[in-house]
Amino acid sequence: MKLQPDKSDVQSISGYGPGWVGVNGEKITHSVIVSSKGDRIEWPSSRFEDLGPEHFAQLAQLDAEVVIFGSGSRIRFPKAAWLQPLLARRIGIETMDTAAACRTYNILAQEGRSVAAALLLEPAA
DSSP, rough: OOOOOOSSOOOOOEEEEEEEETTTTTTEEOOOOEETTEEEEEOOOOSSGOOOOHHHHHHHHHHHOOEEEEEESOOOOOOGGGHHHHHHHEEEEEEHHHHHHHHHHHHHHHOOOOOOEOOOOOOOO
């Protein structure tokens, strides 16, 4: 799906599909963290089953008020213990499938919110 956000100076997700996401028009085929502050960080995991507490501790280091976790092609929730670093820093986290996370990130970023999206991109079938 191609997305057409309003004109803005924040980093936006310009499209997505199975195994890829577009960030400001650049096609990315690996899991990634993007933020409204311009961060774009490779997130080293291609399967939900490979995620662990270190992945969410990395998210806690971001300067964001909320993190949108895109869990892949379907919604899957991380273990509660993995979220402790985020909760300790009072960073909100919402979990949804990656497509919904892309859309939600764009809306919040366009509103001027300090938001990051951690997008799990599984290999295309």
